[in-house]
Amino acid sequence: MKDIFSKAVFLLIGIIALLGVINSPAALLLGFAYTLFLNNPFKEYSHKAIHYFLKISVVGLGFGMFIKETLATGKEGLSVTIYSIFLTLTLGLLLSKFLKLDLKLGHLITSGTAICGGSAIAAISPVIKAKSKIISIALGIVFLLNSIALFVFPAVGNFLHLTQEQFGLWCAIAIHDTSSVVGATLGYGDEALRIATTVKLSRTLWIIPLSFFSMLLFKTKGERIKIPYFIVLFIIAILINSSHMLPETATSFIVLIAKRLLILTLFLVGSTISIKDLKSTGVKPIVLALVLWIFISIFSLVYILN
Incomplete structure (x- = not known):
């Protein structure tokens, strides 16, 4: 009976989310509260759905963009993207050694912070032959910080009176996952959403050179490098809308x-x-992730404002 009830509540919240009755932060909170009081009966399917729904959503957003504006936005965010990725990767490598953290775990957390959260972790994991427990820890920490960002960033943006352009660029650089980047900018304005999505996806392409760097760093060979193909579909959607x-x-x-x-x-x-999974990670991975996140947030904000 309890299992039927939990499934019914889960599906009901899902329908409410699809109908647009709740906003992004409320959806995230409801999901977290649900798991806190009721066990997710579709946890395995949820992970798969997140993977596919995010890509479908991003491609769909492409139908609201135009190629000329997109190219201009991508060019504008290029310099801060290069600086932030290089500095975050360097700091992450040094901190991992200083904290005496498992280097593969440190590298996954750093990669997720530097580029695009879960997508970067999923792409880099097979390249460095990371174990499933390490992957889970890295993903859990990144998801936690993404959740915090969804509430903190809009509040800071409004407090500092950031323009939609500034806020969109800041979110794209400093928030890990594309889902939370879009979620944070949805309520801020359409221009912020457009800029954030474009810059974040152009940033995702850096997974490719990072994969080669990771192969050299951990001396792995013969591993297949994953190319984010959904970005191609996103570009096609923009071209269709532009024409x-x-x-x-x-x-x-x-x-x-x-x-x-x-x-x-x-x-x-x-x-x-999962609170249980996060507790089992220990303090060091969270300290690394938090320091890197604060660094990239402050660095990118100062860069954008100046």
């Missing part, structure tokens, strides 16, 4: 569905955060 191949009503509807699916994805993310 006006579809009527505006159709593209607007696709963007709306993409945003709703993103809110559902954030509920699923919240439902997969």
Whole structure:
């Protein structure tokens, strides 16, 4: 009976998220609260759904963008992207050695902070032959910080009176996962959302050179490097929208569905955060992740403001 009740509540919240009744932070909180009081009956499926829903949502958002603006935005965020990735990777490597942390765990946390959270961790893990427990710890810490960012960043943005352009760029650089980047900017404004999505996805391409660097660092050979193919679909969506191949009503509807699916994805993310798993990680990985996150947040904010 309890199992049926928990499944019914889970599906009900999912439907509410899809209908747009709740916003991004509320969806994440509901997911976390649900797992706290009821065990997620679809935990394995939730992880798979997050993987696919996020990519579908991002491609859908492409139908609300235009190629000229996208190229300009990508160029604008290029310099801060290069500096932030290089400095974060360097600091992460030094801190991992200083804290005497497992180097593979430190590298995964650093990679997730430097580029794109879970996507970077998933891409780099097979390259360095990381064990499943290490991958889980890195993902758990990144998801936790993503959850905090969803609430902290909009509050700081409003307090500092950041423009939509500044806020979108800041979120793209300093928030780990694409889902939380989009979630944080959804309520801030369409321009912030457009800039954040574009810069974050162009940043995701850095997974490729990072994979080669990781192979050299850990002296691994013959491992397949994962290329984020959904970015190609995102670019195709922008090109379709820019050429006006579809009527505006159709593209607007696709963007709306993409945003709703993103809110559902954030509920699923919240439902997969485990307090037990986070407690078992120990203090050192969390200290590393927190220091790197604070560094990249402050560095990118100062850079953008100046």
